[in-house]
Amino acid sequence: MSGLLALVMIGAMVLARVGEMLVPHAASLMWISACAAVALALIRIRSVHRIARVFAIGALIVAGIIVTLRPEGLPALKQAIFQGTAFSAFLTSLGLIRTPVRASQVVSVAAAQLFSYPAKMRNAVMTYGAQAFSVLFNIGTIAMMSDMAVDHAKRATKAGKSVIDPRPVTLSALRGTIMMTVWNPIGVGFAIVTTAIPTLDAVTFLGLSFACAMLITAGGLIISHYETTKEPQFDGEAEEDTANGRALWAILFAVVLLILVTLSVHHVLHVSFLVAACIVLPLLSILWPYIEPTVRQSTAGTRSQVKALGEASCAMANEATMFFCAAVIGAGASIFLTELGIADLIESGALPMLAIILACLFLVPLAGALLIPHSIVMIMAAQLFGTGPIGQAHPYALALGLCFSWACAISASPISAMSIITGRQLGTSPSRVTSAINRNFTFYCLLVCAALVSIIYYLE
Template structure:
């Protein structure tokens, strides 16, 4: 690769972030076009080197664009809108990349990981799943590799008393804990792609209400996972020494850091009257630089390190950009051909109560994910097809909650999902074993809990 290509690709992604922010703050259609063009430039430079799934998504996007231009009189406007929304998702993902750079070099994150892996069996699952949940807010997928490597290093046959069965059980419990902790982050986190997509496609939702509501749902699902783990693997009578004073301080400090980032994102979104994801897009690069400056005790060194790493890593985002951006683009384009009025009439013909429809939509996301349909595509299609939720008597908050809950649960169970594939690779087990044997019971129980939750929410909001 010639030296100018990674620099130009990096500049293109930075332009995506900047233009997406301007578009949201200034309500500028021109900035949306710039963001879409910058994303297209990045994909022209790097898309051909993406993996098989990324290339498939790009091809599907090109086919959808060609068909749209051929048959839709307003095709150009539709493609520009889809490109701008795809750019906003990629802007958020790229901003997370800045934060990941600071987290990966942080001794604080490393100490938190070591603390979690060292826990005794009686509390190891709870600490790992909660710790993975917290760390995934800043590391995203990186938490699976960080904690997964620590687990495989510490879970040796010798450490298991040369009992292969115990070693396998420990692998299953610990890797399941970090997978669920990571996945359930998407239930509520304003820094997640799921939050951004749902805010884009489900209108008339107040994030001030959605955020605490989803926080409670995530807590319930985390408790459910812990209960199932304890039920399947009852604790032994072996006693363990209590943790030494101050042992939990690193995790406490990390929680404070993450709370500060989330609070700053929410505060900026409130002041600028934009979606939380835009606030996060503004805050995360600044937070990453500040974090590095504290680590290195030298602002200039932090600037140099971050600048060097950005040029090295952003071109390597090609697979994620192709998959995430392509899925968002494709979902919006295809949704434009699904008439909301016809969809409303079709659903009304089913004769189901609004609460039952909300549950059905959530289950549809989970089922489609099992066949390789990205949650971005399914959620975008559902949101586009149900543009007027009031006509069906569907409370927008309940729909948003169901889609985000289904997104998280399907991330634990789809055999073609990146999270499940990563855990299977770390654990050196078949993908289907992670998706079905390790997490099947949790996902089914979680789907039942989510269904009850949605019925209750609809009842409270008057949607039954």
């Protein structure tokens, strides 16, 4: 049942967005997609986390208030429902790719090859490498690289050889994955800003966000250097096993190809990156088992596509429910703040645009640090300012500030999946990961990004 609903949700959304410029009334298919998304959320409601259920109740209350007390806000509510549906479809599509990636022997070998680099290069290689791997593997990159470091350390200890410290490997994987969220065109943060800011050219922003992420990552390596002691060279056995870099280059090529194909779909079909990802990711999940024999021989290669969609919707149920509901709640908050005259204050200059962008940059991570789900704050800010004066006058500064606020919120939030996984791998609490281990990196990112956003603001 869930597989069929997921198929309807993704298929109807893609047909609606691709066909709305060609076929009359094709956009009405979005209502079918939205109904499927709501049905999926309802049948999963008892199994999702408590915070997701709280979001669902909040969304119902907000929708009820708009329908009964603010009927002029119905177009905004409709747009929020469609946006939430698109997020749900995107997250389910993202969940589709996880199973073949986990079953891929090429991915495992390529990740192991990162350990073969000399100790002086290893931190940089792993941090940048984690950004590439996490495009495919997402948050699984952290546990995968950390587990590999622990495994190699155990084998090296038994053989009496020098041992690599798993801790800096885990931190490199965490920080690389965090930076990936800034520029990844098939990532959630990128999808939020590119759909919420109509004046933003997504392709240009992809290049800008990628360049800024690479720059900030380079500076972050200096912080890592002072946080950890000098690592010994890796054991000779592992270096010999991973000397051939074909698997690593194959994965890097696959990531670049995935991005290029997504860009092409976006350009040719005139759809958002979010919709393009909902076309490309399911297609990749179908083709992967035919490209790699080890995946074809696993359960990832033998299951039906409908079953795979059901499993993906189940795996991403928490995220899909929260993002759908956050879009609706964000619409309500946007309507309320607009009625308070926020837009008028911005247009009059009483509220400086740069100050608001920088406030978003710092407030979203602060919400995460205070255990407030940062996704709802991020979506509210994007909906409130994306179509207003700020989004019209300074789309790139606003988009960059929001994307980095999203990344820093992940880094600062003890309830983010990345912090929880990192704490588990390091044998400590997620709160210590955010407040102590990763604190300097978060502050560094915020300060440098504030400078970059200010420069871009004045250049626009």
